[in-house]
Amino acid sequence: MADWYRRNADVITLALHVQPGAKRSEIAGLHGTALKIRLAAPPIEGRANEALLKFIAKLFGVPLRQVELKQGGQSRHKVVAITGSAIDPESLLNPQ
Numbered sequence: 357m358a359d360w361y362r363r364n365a366d367v368i369t370l371a372l373h374v375q376p377g378a379k380r381s382e383i384a385g386l387h388g389t390a391l392k393i394r395l396a397a398p399p400i401e402g403r404a405n406e407a408l409l410k411f412i413a414k415l416f417g418v419p420l421r422q423v424e425l426k427q428g429g430q431s432r433h434k435v436v437a438i439t440g441s442a443i444d445p446e447s448l449l450n451p452q
Contacts, residue, residue: 360372360390360445366440370436371390372434373433376399377395378396379396380394380396381397385449393408405425405434413438422439422440423438424439
């Protein structure tokens with residue numbers, strides 16, 4: 357089991373290291389015990405957090421309302437919870 361996510365019933369919790377202001381939004385592999393995500397959005401007025409939640413919802417194939425920022429609103433280290441996704445978090449590290 358990886359350190360960067362937990363699955364509890366139908367909730368997946370991710371530990372993320374977010375780098376805002378990148379050229380494009382993408383998964384950049386692991387950063388210590390967190391999944392590193394580069395975001396195209398700037399870290400201004402919560403725009404990066406909003407973009408992050410949309411990006412995660414798309415990755416996990418769930419509506420935006422099923423993705424919640426649990427910790428790290430002002431930090432690069434964030435904890436996000438996704439409800440009701442059938443996607444295996446491990447598959448994000450090995451895109452086909």
